[in-house]
Amino acid sequence: IMRDRSHIEETLHLNTAELSAEFTAAQKKLLDIYHTAIKPMEDAYKYNELRQYEVTDGEITSKPMILFLGPWSVGKSSMINYLLGLHGTSQELYTGAEPTTSEYTVIMHGEKFRTVEGIVMAADSSRSFSPLEKFGQGFLERLVGIEMPHKLLERVTLVDTPGIIENRKQQERGYPYNEVCQWFIDRADLIFLVFDPTKLDVGGELEMLFRQMKGRESQLRLILNKADTVSTQDLMRVYGALFWSMAPLVNVTEPPRVYVSSFWPLDYTGDTSRELFMKEEISLLDDLNQVIENQLENKIAFIRQHGIRVRIHALLVDRYLQTYYDKLGWFSDPYEVLHDIVSDPDKYYIFKSILAKTNISKFDLPDKEAYEDFFGVNPMANFKQLSYHCSWSGGCLLDKLEKAISHDLPALLNSINTTPDTCEEKPKNRWRRQ
Amino acid sequence: IMRDRSHIEETLHLNTAELSAEFTAAQKKLLDIYHTAIKPMEDAYKYNELRQYEVTDGEITSKPMILFLGPWSVGKSSMINYLLGLHGTSQELYTGAEPTTSEYTVIMHGEKFRTVEGIVMAADSSRSFSPLEKFGQGFLERLVGIEMPHKLLERVTLVDTPGIIENRKQQERGYPYNEVCQWFIDRADLIFLVFDPTKLDVGGELEMLFRQMKGRESQLRLILNKADTVSTQDLMRVYGALFWSMAPLVNVTEPPRVYVSSFWPLDYTGDTSRELFMKEEISLLDDLNQVIENQLENKIAFIRQHGIRVRIHALLVDRYLQTYYDKLGWFSDPYEVLHDIVSDPDKYYIFKSILAKTNISKFDLPDKEAYEDFFGVNPMANFKQLSYHCSWSGGCLLDKLEKAISHDLPALLNSINTTPDTCEEKPKNRWRRQ
Structure with missing residues (x-):
């Protein structure tokens, strides 16, 4: 017997919410703030060379990413099939009792069903996956996109991953598995770590994965x-054991939410806990719906955080430059001076002065070592000090960036949270219910 | 509606097993081995002054102790009432929503119902509670015994405890709460740590209790x-949170067993998990039954362990004596010599020589500091060396002790585990089913 699917469409408002003009306008405004106030500063001080982390337009406009991780054959692909209702269709992801998913599969919205090679996805800078290129051809061969028209995929992008296989050697994969996982983990809006209660053993690879969840x-x-x-009774044992094994690996006060259910189209085996399983499924869908409804808020917060980092970088480079020019006399060797400063910036209070100026935690500062490399690649002469980045018409870069951080982005966040027309509480959903 | 109780009597074999002659004989034999082979050595080298831990006859013949611990008003007393079927009788323990148990209540078998004052229990050396005297009058006033005729109490002794109340200061109790708990924890054959899912907060006192479970x-x-x-759904959350909070406090690989049920006579509220609750209750009763069936094995193992510790102590004192007499010349100051040895026994390889001789882990050796105190109170002259503890008729103390450890006690253990008369597997139960 197949289970009824109406609660999925209902909980996720798949048929009752549409992308509102307001949503599109706010997204455009966000792109605009990024391009006028943050991007110029990034370019002026080559921020992306420090972090190797450029924000692309694709990342700003991308949909929330839902990442599926876990051991092999725990039902990750089946769960995706279930959420999308692909069971029995030709679009269905391949599933089975042996490890079946050997690729990172990005399932996204498209006008018609088609697959996209990883190498093509990485080349397209309008997509948010272009940074994946750095993991090499070996990885891109393991990356595949699937486009299909689907109400849920209009809202989120799903990423299926190869199952964890314990005791497999890293090199056998042909790409840096941990780094690739970390990339997806860092960008996912929701990470579903899936387990099968009949084979719950926490080995080295899973342990590593838990540790990668830090932050x-x-x-x-x-x-x-x-x-x-x-x-x-067995389910309770396994459930407890899961918390028990996870506790030393995940360093937060509150345990992560664990959903106990069976995410596939067939009816539950046995009768005992079907009410629980259905409630858990709906809780998970609610959770997913929250991510959909809050995506713009999350994106604005993400861009603001990014702006703060760019500002710190600009202030640091400016301070390095200032120190460099202060120290550089007529007869000193520029290379010696540079080396002296970058190898021991604390001697010149470079990081301390930024701390004093920016009200940030010292734990959020980049590493000194990163700047040693940075100035090794980019000579001081490549940069102008902040005070030179001002123009009659456009004002100063720093002022614009600071205004974006302290005013424009908070105002944008406010505008989508306010209830201008009615007194009743407005649903947070930018996907306006019709 | 009251629940049926037949599964309790059935799982614990309350009506079908009686104390066998074999059991009584083996217990007598154990007492005999202790008194002829271990106790004389204890006395000769004042073992109880080192550990402050004398084994009394009461402890050898005592029934398995089942300890109930946990926050207040989680249902510890109700659970005891339920197990004993006291609900609605005049023997019922007082229960309620406020903290109701202010005393350590020892519920044990007796010919008729009566209460015994703590001060009386501590004075009676045939009981296993006489060592509790050391916690002072303030504690003895908080200790009470209840005797009643009961099939379950013929097999085990139950100990109810005052509930943990977080944020209460230690001194307000009027006795050393942690030490008292530790005493019961160290001697209990089964420790039931009870929680209420609606008020699960792990505070300092509970944390301390978890840490006291070490070993x-x-x-x-x-x-x-x-x-x-x-x-x-809420139950699952709480269940997970319990494992989560416990994991950093309990340092074992496998999580402790958690039983999820409702231990009181009234029928379960709601219909959802009644099958689970009943299965869990029966698992707990099975667990309890194992303790009843294995009590003699456990006791023999305990006495053998005790014998090993007494032997190590005797060998150590002997070595101290030997070193002392070797070093003591005609003109040396005995006090100086003693001080020199006890303050740095490693200089004379005292502990190392015992390690070499006894095949024990160095972690099982007593502290050097303990012997500094020991010889401060007991002068060397109080002891004779092991070689003098031999007699024509009785042989040597050490030989007898070593024979008990390596032969007599293992043989006794074997005798109660063998199946001499039939080929079918004999039930481990000394409580022979009729």
């Missing part, structure tokens, strides 16, 4: 899938 | 009581 704990959700295949 | 993890069982009062 992303609030995006992490655990799923004890196929929960209907074991007795309730 | 006793295999006796520890957690109980999520009143599990029928919350929804299954």
